Amino acid sequence: NAGVTQTPKFQVLKTGQSMTLQCAQDMNHNSMYWYRQDPGMGLRLIYYSASEGTTDKGEVPNGYNVSRLNKREFSLRLESAAPSQTSVYFCASSEVRGAQHFGDGTRLSIL
Amino acid sequence: DAKTTQPNSMESNEEEPVHLPCNHSTISGTDYIHWYRQLPSQGPEYVIHGLTSNVNNRMASLAIAEDRKSSTLILHRATLRDAAVYYCILNTGNQFYFGTGTSLTVIP
Numbered sequence: 001n002a003g004v005t006q007t008p009k010f011q012v013l014k015t016g017q018s019m020t021l022q023c024a025q026d027m028n029h030n031s032m033y034w035y036r037q038d039p040g041m042g043l044r045l046i047y048y049s050a051s052e053g054t055t056d057k058g059e060v061p062n063g064y065n066v067s068r069l070n071k072r073e074f075s076l077r078l079e080s081a082a083p084s085q086t087s088v089y090f091c092a093s094s095e096v097r098g099a100q101h102f103g104d105g106t107r108l109s110i111l
Numbered sequence: 112d113a114k115t116t117q118p119n120s121m122e123s124n125e126e127e128p129v130h131l132p133c134n135h136s137t138i139s140g141t142d143y144i145h146w147y148r149q150l151p152s153q154g155p156e157y158v159i160h161g162l163t164s165n166v167n168n169r170m171a172s173l174a175i176a177e178d179r180k181s182s183t184l185i186l187h188r189a190t191l192r193d194a195a196v197y198y199c200i201l202n203t204g205n206q207f208y209f210g211t212g213t214s215l216t217v218i219p
Contacts, residue, residue, distance in 0.1 A: 004154075031205065033207070040211070041211060042198055042209030042210050042211050042212055043155065043198075043207075043209045044209065045206060045207055045208075048205050048206070050205050056205065058206060059206070059208070090154050090155070092154075092155075096205075097143060097202070099145075099157035099160065100145075100147070100155075100157060100207070101157070102154030102155050102156070103154055104153060104154050105152075105153075105154055
């Protein structure tokens with residue numbers, strides 16, 4: 001009963017380092033999403049993938065890249081991390097217009 | 112500008128009904144209204160969603176105004192486990208726009 005699995009759960013980076021956040025879902029959903037949540041705020045959409053092989057920008061895409069590796073997996077990459085990217089990152093999946101299922105998040109700190 | 116506006120916080124007594132309001136005056140005809148809730152250190156959890164008609168499920172009811180510029184999430188009998196931040200969200204195509212949410216406190 002895994003649902004949406006995100007790795008890692010915590011990460012500390014130095015400014016300028018790169019890293020990839022991983023997300024996998026086992027619900028056979030077509031759509032997948034990456035969000036960030038800053039303290040005291042709602043979630044903001046970074047990128048989404050409506051189906052395997054497609055990706056599109058969300059509300060705050062600058063500084064990020066994504067890859068929809070297959071139907072199950074959707075990764076988020078920070079090429080050159082900046083302190084402004086310190087946040088909690090959530091991955092989600094859904095069917096079109098359906099309920100989103102979220103992972104438990106990755107807490108990322110950039111020094 | 113936020114696409115949805117909600118009160119920052121609300122309180123309810125345990126076992127009483129709770130009405131959580133949301134304004135979304137810029138909604139367009141094909142936008143869905145979603146509600147999610149979030150406990151500390153967890154991802155958001157789906158509660159309910161709808162387009163035009165009122166919706167009911169085992170968790171809650173969603174009442175949508177006739178002009179669709181506002182909606183209300185109704186928890187019929189609040190329990191301590193319902194204490195969370197509740198987000199009202201506009202779903203435009205594949206974009207989801209979260210507001211800052213309402214923090215619900217349930218008083219025993």
